[in-house]
Amino acid sequence: MLSLASTFTPIGIIHSCFGEKFGIPRQAGLVPVARATLELLPPCATPEAVRGLNGFSHLWLIFVFHGIPAGQWQPTVRPPRLGGRQRMGVFASRSPFRPNPIGLSAVRLERIAINQGRVTLHLAGVDVLDGTPVLDIKPYLPYADCLPDAAGGFAPQAPELRLTVEFSSAATMFCAAWPDDEWHELIVQVLRQDPRPAYERATVTPQRYGMRLKGMEVHWEIRGETAYVTDINPVPAGSPG
């Protein structure tokens, strides 16, 4: 067999609101206020490389699922969409556990900041982990990339929003203290997706969860069909990340 291995070096690094895998939306665009910046790295960190990109509202990120240990894939996966009970081919899924751990996301380009030779793209609707290495950026071309009549197999629509989200007084006060930071909206948009693994959704005993979001720890409980945000706290000193 031919040896056709290819080696790629990141053209940039993502600084994302998502500090851990748990809680990341399952596709781009599902959480419109999920923000990130993409900082271009040398030799790509030049304003010329993004000339004309600001005319596009969206772009493709092709990136590495760097949080996934190498070689951790199987021919079939259990899509959360199917309740985790049915196995589908890895190539019929967008699971990060793939033969080549490459991700693909269409994200909104909010603006491009150029400052003393640094080039930073401000993005929204992201579904990528903080620190993600990006291999390529391409403009989203509606005429070639938007296929409204495509049949979406076992995932024809966006996942159902199963949960309503409520906040404790403490969590409400926290969000109110940073009105420009969209904390409230971000938490609502993330938690109404119900980040739990499918097999935990069947559990009837009360469950407590936490995730790292914008450098804070957000905690919530599942109470029936409600995600109840109990508290939002600084990450304890000495925690990784």
Added chain:
Amino acid sequence: MLSLASTFTPIGIIHSCFGEKFGIPRQAGLVPVARATLELLPPCATPEAVRGLNGFSHLWLIFVFHGIPAGQWQPTVRPPRLGGRQRMGVFASRSPFRPNPIGLSAVRLERIAINQGRVTLHLAGVDVLDGTPVLDIKPYLPYADCLPDAAGGFAPQAPELRLTVEFSSAATMFCAAWPDDEWHELIVQVLRQDPRPAYERATVTPQRYGMRLKGMEVHWEIRGETAYVTDINPVPAGSPG
């Protein structure tokens, strides 16, 4: 700086109707009858890996622009769309000359053939060179990937179809001899895109062109606004490819 290079091995190889770079449509979908097969390679060549994929009408190919010598990129490119006269950032274009020569195409999945352990995907609407190494396949998810309101910058619509296509008697007879092979339709769809480099479109002297398509050499002349197909011949013995 962190060293974050990633090495990927192809999961499959494309057998495409396009035997050389010249004439390949500039995006997927522009030539609906452009066909290819994607043969999965071990360890991915297993029916389990594509289970459920047949429910999707389209898929993403993430592939290597293997026809492009490594390191051949500049921060700006001259998109054919702008007549080759204006420079845009490489990340604002889909040019194959990129820091990481990775391609992205949404193609139609016609069927999946499984035969004695070989897994072959039959594809249409392709824009990839014969022999292309594929790094990943993902299902096209309309709810996440189709963004009808996206602003397409300097490429808001499909390129204008500039040319009408006419056939000589010899070329007509050739196409009629293989009625199932869609030769006529394929040549029309490819040539009406006008594969010429932008700078040659301004030339008024008659021009002759040739391209390798489905293992044959197709020749045409540009006569005003018409691409006139003169002949379709076997590739001469001893030619590369």
